[in-house]
Amino acid sequence: MKNIEESLDPEDWNTARELAHQMVEDAVSHVSAVRDRPVWREMPEETRAYFNTPAPTAPTPLGSVYQELRENLFPYSMGNIHPRFWGWYMGSSNFTGALADFLAAVDGSNLGGGNTAAAQIDVQVINWFKEMIGFPESASGTLTSGGSMANMVALNVARNAKAGVDVRAEGILNMPEPLGFYASDQVHSCHQKALETMGHGARALTEVATDAHYRMRIDALEAAIAADRARGVKPACVIATAGSTNTGALDDLVAISEVCQREGLWMHVDGCIGAFVRIAPDNADLVRGIDLADSVALDPHKWLHTPFEAGSVLIRDAKRHFDTFEMHGDYLQMQTRGIIAGPFLADYGFELSRGFKALKIWMSLKENGVGKLGRLIDQNIAQARYLEGLIAAEPRLELIAPVDLNIVCFRYANGQTDEEALKALNIEVMLRIQESGIAIPSDTTLRGRHCLRVAINNHRTRRADLDLFVQAVLETGQALEDEAAQSRK
Numbered sequence: 001m002k003n004i005e006e007s008l009d010p011e012d013w014n015t016a017r018e019l020a021h022q023m024v025e026d027a028v029s030h031v032s033a034v035r036d037r038p039v040w041r042e043m044p045e046e047t048r049a050y051f052n053t054p055a056p057t058a059p060t061p062l063g064s065v066y067q068e069l070r071e072n073l074f075p076y077s078m079g080n081i082h083p084r085f086w087g088w089y090m091g092s093s094n095f096t097g098a099l100a101d102f103l104a105a106v107d108g109s110n111l112g113g114g115n116t117a118a119a120q121i122d123v124q125v126i127n128w129f130k131e132m133i134g135f136p137e138s139a140s141g142t143l144t145s146g147g148s149m150a151n152m153v154a155l156n157v158a159r160n161a162k163a164g165v166d167v168r169a170e171g172i173l174n175m176p177e178p179l180g181f182y183a184s185d186q187v188h189s190c191h192q193k194a195l196e197t198m199g200h201g202a203r204a205l206t207e208v209a210t211d212a213h214y215r216m217r218i219d220a221l222e223a224a225i226a227a228d229r230a231r232g233v234k235p236a237c238v239i240a241t242a243g244s245t246n247t248g249a250l251d252d253l254v255a256i257s258e259v260c261q262r263e264g265l266w267m268h269v270d271g272c273i274g275a276f277v278r279i280a281p282d283n284a285d286l287v288r289g290i291d292l293a294d295s296v297a298l299d300p301h302k303w304l305h306t307p308f309e310a311g312s313v314l315i316r317d318a319k320r321h322f323d324t325f326e327m328h329g330d331y332l333q334m335q336t337r338g339i340i341a342g343p344f345l346a347d348y349g350f351e352l353s354r355g356f357k358a359l360k361i362w363m364s365l366k367e368n369g370v371g372k373l374g375r376l377i378d379q380n381i382a383q384a385r386y387l388e389g390l391i392a393a394e395p396r397l398e399l400i401a402p403v404d405l406n407i408v409c410f411r412y413a414n415g416q417t418d419e420e421a422l423k424a425l426n427i428e429v430m431l432r433i434q435e436s437g438i439a440i441p442s443d444t445t446l447r448g449r450h451c452l453r454v455a456i457n458n459h460r461t462r463r464a465d466l467d468l469f470v471q472a473v474l475e476t477g478q479a480l481e482d483e484a485a486q487s488r489k
C-alpha cells in the first residue's frame with residue numbers, strides 16, 4: 001500500500017546518492033584548484049538578482065537547485081580559503097573540516113547534551129583544548145559560535161564571581177558597587193559589546209595605555225585599578241590580550257597574572273588569535289603565563305582553520321562556570337539512565353540547542369595531530385617575519401608596527417609624509433589589489449597612521465605568495481602616483 005504521508009527524504013535514494021557523489025567530486029575540484037582562481041571577485045548583477053526572488057512555493061528538483069548554486073555561490077565566495085587571503089582575521093578552513101560538517105549533519109545530534117557519542121566528542125575536544133592550553137583537568141569549557149560568544153561566556157562567569165551578590169537572582173542593579181573591567185587599548189571590540197549586552201555599559205571597561213609593542217602597560221593597569229577603587233568602583237576583571245587584532249600584540253600574561261593575584265581580580269585572556277601559539281614548538285613562549293588565567297577564549301576557526309563557526313572558552317573553576325549558566329525547565333530534567341543521562345553541555349553557556357561543531361575540530365586534530373597544527377602556526381609567524389624583511393628591504397614601503405606575531409602593518413609611502421594623502425593612497429592600493437583578485441589585505445589605523453594590514457593566518461600561504469603581493473603593492477602604488485602626477489599636469 002502506498003504511504004500517503006509525506007517526509008523530507010528523497011523519493012529516490014539512488015538519485016540522491018548520485019547527486020551526493022557529484023557534490024563531493026565538485027568539492028574536491030573546487031578546493032584542490034583554489035590557487036588557480038582569483039581570491040575574490042565582484043558578483044555580476046544577474047547573480048545579485050538570482051538571490052532576490054520570493055520564497056519558492058513550488059518544488060525544484062535538487063539537481064537543478066544544486067546546478068544553480070554552483071553557478072551563483074562558489075565563484076563569489078569570500079576567498080579566505082585562498083592562499084593569498086590575509087584580510088581581517090580569518091582561518092582558511094580545511095577539507096577534512098568540510099567533510100566533518102557534512103558528517104555532523106548526517107549524525108544530526110543536538111549538542112545541548114545527552115547520552116550520545118557526539119556529546120562525548122564535544123567533551124573530548126574541550127579536554128584536548130585544556131591540555132593544549134595548559135589548563136587543569138578539573139577545568140571546564142564549552143564550544144561556542146566564535147570568539148565573541150566565548151569571551152562573553154567568560155565575562156559572565158567573571159562578573160558573577162565578583163558581583164558581591166547572587167547576581168542571577170538580584171540582577172546587576174543590586175550589586176553593592178559597580179564593577180570595573182580592564183583591557184589594553186588594543187582590546188577587541190567584542191568585549192565592549194559583551195559588557196553593553198550584560199548591562200554594565202561600555203564605560204565599565206577601562207582601556208589601558210599600551211607600550212611601543214602595543215602591550216598593556218602594567219603601571220597604567222595598576223593606576224587604573226587604584227583610580228577605580230578610589231571612586232567606589234570594584235575592580236573585577238582584567239582582560240589580557242594574547243595576540244591583538246590590530247598588530248598581534250601579546251600582553252605580558254605573567255605580569256598581569258601577578259597584578260590579578262595581588263588585587264583579587266579575575267584574569268581573563270582573550271586568546272582568540274594567540275592561545276593556540278602554545279602548541280607551536282618555536283613560539284610557545286610568546287604566550288607564557290596563559291595557563292595562569294582564570295579563563296581563556298580561543299578561536300578554533302582562526303588558527304586551527306576549523307570551517308566557520310567554532311569558538312571556545314575554558315574556565316578554571318568549573319563550578320563557577322556551571323553556576324553561571326545551569327538551567328533546566330520541567331521538560332528537561334536530568335536522569336541517571338536513558339538518553340538524558342549524558343553530559344548536559346548547555347549548562348556551560350547561553351545556548352540550549354547546539355550544533356555538532358566539535359566533530360570538525362576533532363577530525364582535524366586526529367588527522368594532523370597537535371604537532372602539525374602547531375608547526376603551521378610557526379610557519380605563519382615565520383612568513384610574517386619574511387614579509388617584514390621584504391618591507392624593510394624596499395625603500396618605498398614603510399613598516400608601521402613591530403611584527404610580534406603573524407600580522408604585518410605597513411604602507412606604500414615612497415617618501416610622502418602627508419597622513420591624509422597617504423591614507424587615501426593606501427586605501428586605493430588596498431581596494432585595487434582586492435578587486436584584482438591577486439590578494440586580500442585589509443587595513444587599520446595605528447596611533448593616527450593608516451596602514452595596510454596583512455594577517456597571515458593561512459595554512460596555504462607560501463613565501464612566493466608574499467613576494468607576488470609585495471610586487472602588486474609596489475606596482476599599484478607607483479601606478480597611483482603616476483596617475484596623480486598626470487592629473488596635475
Ligand SMILES: *Cc1c(COP(=O)(O)O)cnc(C)c1O
Pocket residue numbers: 089145146147148149151188190241243244245270271272273299311
Ligand atoms: C576575532 C577576535 C575576536 C572575535 O572572535 P569571533 O570569532 O570573530 O567572534 C575576539 N578577540 C580577538 C582578539 C579576535 O581576534
